[in-house]
Amino acid sequence: MKKITQAPHIIFWTLIPVILLIGFLKPDKTLDINIHDSYFLIAIMHLAVLISIIFGILGFGYWVVIRLNRRLVNWLTVIHLIITVIGFCLIILIPYFLPTASQDISPLYFDEQVTITLSALVAVCIQLLYPINIITALVRIKN
Numbered sequence: 487m488k489k490i491t492q493a494p495h496i497i498f499w500t501l502i503p504v505i506l507l508i509g510f511l512k513p514d515k516t517l518d519i520n521i522h523d524s525y526f527l528i529a530i531m532h533l534a535v536l537i538s539i540i541f542g543i544l545g546f547g548y549w550v551v552i553r554l555n556r557r558l559v560n561w562l563t564v565i566h567l568i569i570t571v572i573g574f575c576l577i578i579l580i581p582y583f584l585p586t587a588s589q590d591i592s593p594l595y596f597d598e599q600v601t602i603t604l605s606a607l608v609a610v611c612i613q614l615l616y617p618i619n620i621i622t623a624l625v626r627i628k629n
Contacts, residue, residue, distance in 0.1 A: 491560045494567050495552070498545035501571065502538045508578055509534020517581040517602070530581055537574045544570070544616060551623045562619040566612060573609025577602060 490497065509531045517533060519526040551558060580602050 487564065490567055491558065491563050493552070494558070494563050495545035495549040497567060497571070498541040498548070502541050502545075505534050505538050505541070505575075505578060509538075512582070515581055517577075519602070530578065533578055537578060540574070547616065547620055551620055554624070555628065556623040557626060558623045559619050562615050562622070566615040566619060569612045570609060573605045573612065576605040577609065580605070 513529065513531040515530040517528045517530060519528070548558070548563075
């Protein structure tokens with residue numbers, strides 16, 4: 487736990503090649519999102535690149551704060567890091583287990599769509615902790 491609070495940027499930066507490898511493993515795999523009468527198709531390769539960019543930006547922000555010798559709020563850092571990593575990894579890994587358009591759609595298909603939607607919603611909403619943590623660390627008086 488101490489390593490997470492002292493160097494959260496390392497965790498984000500080490501996950502970038504892993505996520506890119508997962509994304510480029512099957513470049514033809516897509517994430518199908520059904521909203522009312524529209525289907526949105528996102529290639530897993532593009533999703534992996536987007537998540538890698540997000541992880542790079544988050545890691546850079548944490549790195550800058552640590553380089554400025556500022557202290558992050560420990561519980562905010564841990565909650566943000568764990569929920570972000572789990573949420574984005576669920577988003578990128580669940581499509582590997584979803585049926586493709588050529589396969590029969592199972593009765594669990596709707597539940598899997600809900601899982602993707604909820605994990606994306608939680609992962610995006612938890613990003614509000616990031617600027618709060620960074621601003622708090624920059625505003626705090628040095629000890």
